[in-house]
Amino acid sequence: MTAARSSGWSRRTLGVGLAVVAAAGCLAGCSTTTPENGTAATGQPSAGGTYTIWDPYPQYDKTSEWVKLLESCGSQAGVTVERTAFDTSDLTNKALLAAQQGNAPDVIVIDNPVISTLAEAGVLTTTEENKLDISAISPNLIAAGQSGGKTYGVPIGANTLALYYNKAVLDEAGVDIASVKDWVSLTAALEKVKAAGEKGITFSAIGTEEGSFQFLPWFWGSGAQLTKLDSAEGVSAVTLWTDWLKKGYAPNSVINNTQTTSWQEFASGDYAFAENGTWQLANAKQAGFEYGIIPIPGKAGGTAAAPTGGEFVSIPVQQDAARYATSQRLVTCLTSTDNSFTTVSTLSYIAPTEQVQARQITENPELEVWVAAVKAAKGRTSDDLGTKYPKISEPMWGAVQAALSGAKSPQQAMTDAQTAIQ
Numbered sequence: 001m002t003a004a005r006s007s008g009w010s011r012r013t014l015g016v017g018l019a020v021v022a023a024a025g026c027l028a029g030c031s032t033t034t035p036e037n038g039t040a041a042t043g044q045p046s047a048g049g050t051y052t053i054w055d056p057y058p059q060y061d062k063t064s065e066w067v068k069l070l071e072s073c074g075s076q077a078g079v080t081v082e083r084t085a086f087d088t089s090d091l092t093n094k095a096l097l098a099a100q101q102g103n104a105p106d107v108i109v110i111d112n113p114v115i116s117t118l119a120e121a122g123v124l125t126t127t128e129e130n131k132l133d134i135s136a137i138s139p140n141l142i143a144a145g146q147s148g149g150k151t152y153g154v155p156i157g158a159n160t161l162a163l164y165y166n167k168a169v170l171d172e173a174g175v176d177i178a179s180v181k182d183w184v185s186l187t188a189a190l191e192k193v194k195a196a197g198e199k200g201i202t203f204s205a206i207g208t209e210e211g212s213f214q215f216l217p218w219f220w221g222s223g224a225q226l227t228k229l230d231s232a233e234g235v236s237a238v239t240l241w242t243d244w245l246k247k248g249y250a251p252n253s254v255i256n257n258t259q260t261t262s263w264q265e266f267a268s269g270d271y272a273f274a275e276n277g278t279w280q281l282a283n284a285k286q287a288g289f290e291y292g293i294i295p296i297p298g299k300a301g302g303t304a305a306a307p308t309g310g311e312f313v314s315i316p317v318q319q320d321a322a323r324y325a326t327s328q329r330l331v332t333c334l335t336s337t338d339n340s341f342t343t344v345s346t347l348s349y350i351a352p353t354e355q356v357q358a359r360q361i362t363e364n365p366e367l368e369v370w371v372a373a374v375k376a377a378k379g380r381t382s383d384d385l386g387t388k389y390p391k392i393s394e395p396m397w398g399a400v401q402a403a404l405s406g407a408k409s410p411q412q413a414m415t416d417a418q419t420a421i422q
Helices: 065-077 088-101 112-120 139-145 167-173 183-195 209-221 232-246 259-267 278-285 321-334 337-347 354-363 365-376 386-405 410-421
Strands: 011-015 027-031 050-055 080-085 107-111 161-166 199-202 271-277 291-294 311-314
Touching: 050 065, 050 088, 050 321, 065 080, 065 321, 065 337, 088 107, 088 112, 107 112, 107 321, 112 139, 112 311, 112 386, 139 311, 139 365, 161 167, 161 209, 161 278, 161 365, 167 183, 167 271, 183 199, 183 232, 183 271, 199 259, 209 232, 209 259, 209 386, 232 386, 232 410, 259 271, 259 278, 271 278, 291 365, 311 321, 321 337, 337 354, 354 365, 386 410
Parallel strands: 050 080, 050 107, 199 271
Antiparallel strands: 011 027, 107 311, 161 271, 161 291
């Protein structure tokens, strides 16, 4: 894996892999100024002017708290903020193309798995280069923004997965939620639920990144590593899900379920459990039945590591290095302790620092389980996988699909997936 160089930006290599975003492809040179040979990132901010910020939140307009914060941070930095919002899928391609053309935004808010793609393409500066303080950020969250030992931004917040449960369904089946501590006890609970004539658990196993996202807590919870999909641990995770379908504890619809359609099944009130994320809390409160939330259990107990969702605020490479100082002020403002609570509340995230997490729990005790889940979570590109992750994820979700559909045994499915990666 080739990381973007941290010493000297005079000949940054910019990826243009628009057809294959997961691995930056075509390369073009870009001339710019470095802290070593020009204006340092720690110099004085330029007076006035317009600074561009791109984000993946088109759902928020000028009246939203998010846009108000952007404008406030601009005012504090003495500049005008020009904000453009893109769909998440479009933002990566736009960023790669803009970098190639030499007109990258001053600040970009980007989905954490994409950080390694942009970093390895030479699109982003490091936190070390721009003196961004990441000392208070939880290490497991900052890891999602690292590639080649360098950090390429500051997390704005995180979400992850847990298990929602329907209290009435569990009561009807005689299941004490406190008894659910590992895979064996969870499966035993599902057996009781089915015996009581109720439905067990729903999740998303669709053949896309959503399916991998939902499978990872079980994969990691088994003790498996993404570099060895066909390990005994990895196979046990696929076997768990496959057995649930065979025994009728989970519906066949999970093969095509997105996280949204899976939630709709749970919201019907018929299911005991649903694997879903922080972003469903508002919907859960409107579901019309009493619910609870527990972390996804590991195979042998404890909280399984679930993948982190959420974005990083990063500073792209600029031809005019004099702009970095003001960009640094903007990022620092957006991610400051004072502003973080507003930001994560607006975006329905868990804060990346313990100080703000504590405030979230104080003001909303229901978030305690989510804070615990985020503390145990990990980035999909962590373990220095970087742009290798998408090349692993696709064979993995394909293996899960093959096993759940009965086309292959769990062992054969994961063996074939590992062969495809190699």
